[in-house]
Amino acid sequence: xxxxxxxxxxAELPADVAxxxxxxxxxxxxxxxxxxxxxxxxxxxxxRPGQRRASDVVHPSSLQTGLAVTPGLAISINVLRPGxxxxxxRDNATRVEFVLRGMGxxxxxxxxxxxxxxxxxxxxxMLKRTYRNDGREPMAWxxxxxxxxxQRLGNYYSDERTSIxxxxxxxxxxxxxxxxxxNAPDFAIAGDGARLRGYEFVTDIEVVENKPLVxxxxxxSPHLAAENxxxxxxxxxxxxxxxxxxxxxxxxFFAALSRIPAGVNRPVPPRGHKHSxxxxxxxxxxxxxxxxxxxxxxxxxxxxxxxAPAWGEHAHGMKACGASVLTVxxxxxxxxxxxxxxxxxxxxxxxxxxxxxxxxxYVGPRQIGD
Numbered sequence: 001x002x003x004x005x006x007x008x009x010x011a012e013l014p015a016d017v018a019x020x021x022x023x024x025x026x027x028x029x030x031x032x033x034x035x036x037x038x039x040x041x042x043x044x045x046x047x048r049p050g051q052r053r054a055s056d057v058v059h060p061s062s063l064q065t066g067l068a069v070t071p072g073l074a075i076s077i078n079v080l081r082p083g084x085x086x087x088x089x090r091d092n093a094t095r096v097e098f099v100l101r102g103m104g105x106x107x108x109x110x111x112x113x114x115x116x117x118x119x120x121x122x123x124x125x126m127l128k129r130t131y132r133n134d135g136r137e138p139m140a141w142x143x144x145x146x147x148x149x150x151q152r153l154g155n156y157y158s159d160e161r162t163s164i165x166x167x168x169x170x171x172x173x174x175x176x177x178x179x180x181x182x183n184a185p186d187f188a189i190a191g192d193g194a195r196l197r198g199y200e201f202v203t204d205i206e207v208v209e210n211k212p213l214v215x216x217x218x219x220x221s222p223h224l225a226a227e228n229x230x231x232x233x234x235x236x237x238x239x240x241x242x243x244x245x246x247x248x249x250x251x252x253f254f255a256a257l258s259r260i261p262a263g264v265n266r267p268v269p270p271r272g273h274k275h276s277x278x279x280x281x282x283x284x285x286x287x288x289x290x291x292x293x294x295x296x297x298x299x300x301x302x303x304x305x306x307x308a309p310a311w312g313e314h315a316h317g318m319k320a321c322g323a324s325v326l327t328v329x330x331x332x333x334x335x336x337x338x339x340x341x342x343x344x345x346x347x348x349x350x351x352x353x354x355x356x357x358x359x360x361x362y363v364g365p366r367q368i369g370d
Contacts, residue, residue, distance in 0.1 A: 024278075024309035025061040025070055027292040032302025035077065039100075039140045042079045052086050054078045054143075059306065068148035069306055070278045072252075072330045079140045080104065080133035087130045091158040093147035094250040095123035098282060098326050102139030106131045108212035115141070118217035118284060120257070120326065122240050122249050124210045142282065142304070144328045146252040180204045210242035213249075215257075224259040224324075234258050245354070248332030255328050260286070262322035272315030274343045277331040279308035281316075286323030290316045313346065 013019050042053040057075040058067045068074045080086065080102075103116045109127040123129060123143075133139040150156035184198030215238045225232040235258040238249045249255040260266065268291050287300040290307055292314045299305055301323075308314040308329075334340035335354045342358075343350045351358060 024312055025059050025306070027290070027295060027297060027309060027312070027314075028059055028069070028306040029297055029299060030057055030304040032300065035100075035302060035304060038077055039079055039138070042077070043081060043138055049084075050086060052078075052088070053080065053084075057304065069280060070148075070309065071152060072146065072149040072278060072333065073280060073328070074145045074148035075280070075304070076143045076145070077140065078131070078143055079138055080131060081138055082133050082136050085130060085132040087128060089158050089160040090126045090128050091147065091160075092125045092156065093145045093150055094125050094252055095146075096144040096249050096253050096255045096328055097121045097123060098142045098144075098255075100140040100142060100284075102133060102137045103135040104131060104133040104139045106212075111212050113212055113214040114216075115139075115214070116216060116218070119214055120217075120220075120238055120249070120255055121212065121214040122238075122255075123212055124242075124250075127212070144253060144255075144280070146250075146330075146333070149252070149333075181206075208242050208244075210240070210251075213240055220257055221259075224257060225261050226259070228261050228263050230261075234260055243332055246332035246335050249328075250332070251336065252330055252333040253328050254331050255326060257324070257326060259324045260318045260322045262286070262320060265320040266318045268317035269315045271346045272313045273345070274311055274313050275308070275329075275331070276311055276339055276341045277308075277329045277334050278306070278310050279314070279327055279329045281305045281307040282326045284324050284326065286318060286321050288316060288318040288323050290314060311341075 038055055042055060045053055047053060054076050056067050057069050057077065059069050062068050097120070099115050099117050099119050101117055103114075105115060106113050106121065106123075107128075107130040108123060113121055115121065131139075147156055179200055181198075181200045181204040184200035184204075185196070186198070186201075187196040188194070189196050220236070220238075223232065223236060225234050235256055237247060238255045238257065239247050240249050243249075243251050247254060266288075268289055272291065281299075282304050283299050283301055285301050287298075290297045290299065290305070292307065292309070293312045297305065307316070307327075331340060338352070338355060340353045341350050342353050
């Protein structure tokens with residue numbers, strides 16, 4: 001018998017240079033006209049009650065697995081006609097959502113959130129979500145999800161793909177009560193902080209409540225600068241306390257609202273900054289321009305932009321009309337795995353945020369505090 005031979009599953013690394021890796025996907029703008037056209041197309045679809053009206057936004061560089069705007073982020077456009085309702089299956093992805101138009105509500109687990117134009121909400125994983133249009137006009141929203149990353153890792157889960165029902169939680173047996181983290185072995189090793197612990201520590205994990213949250217524009221807007229020199233910040237983060245030191249809106253993403261008041265033309269700075277997290281901007285008021293890795297882009301209200309591919313140098317300017325922007329970044333995800341690097345000045349240090357003293361003195365991208 002002749003045994004078939006095959007190449008060993010190895011690839012030798014270069015001896016004295018860094019290996020070549022795929023380049024980040026380039027910046028991308030999806031225009032207001034394209035988004036509005038897709039919203040109208042979805043509204044015109046013939047759907048039975050309870051069926052979804054949604055489309056994914058897909059970057060031309062996206063592969064067939066995990067169609068996405070950037071490898072770690074999927075964005076979908078969702079719409080409901082007045083009076084319509086849709087229930088979505090549980091999955092292990094988390095989401096940040098932003099209402100483009102209309103009003104309604106979402107029931108998430110046992111919570112119910114009111115939704116209105118320009119409100120931002122956070123959706124924890126593994127909870128059913130039921131959206132309802134409670135108004136007289138169509139409701140449309142963007143949903144930013146880490147499902148694309150999970151699909152690329154091969155571990156995206158949805159109840160829609162399985163028939164396994166979750167039984168009611170019974171009381172813990174004597175064995176289950178005995179073998180929990182608080183009773184597990186825990187040994188100090190080598191005297192430098194290393195620990196040797198029982199398996200229970202990775203299965204009986206401390207529960208941190210992670211509630212669905214909403215940030216209505218009517219409550220966030222008054223805290224943002226409305227006039228030049230009014231003493232208010234141009235950028236504020238939407239923080240979910242469950243994310244702890246990650247300061248995220250979800251454990252994968254932070255969302256930030258920024259407003260640059262009208263009255264002053266702010267050109268793009270000569271140089272930008274860089275970070276390992278991506279950034280996606282939705283511009284809901286005003287107009288401006290961006291330079292990303294040397295390429296120039298113009299944008300206006302209603303445009304969605306992959307404005308900072310991972311580790312891409314980027315800088316933004318605003319027209320005299322000002323601008324309001326929702327930014328979503330996977331900053332918390334990178335902090336959790338120790339890969340969050342940041343360079344505020346192109347001739348300055350590259351910092352590992354969360355692992356060393358961070359970047360101080362700035363109150364926004366390229367904006368030094370007074």
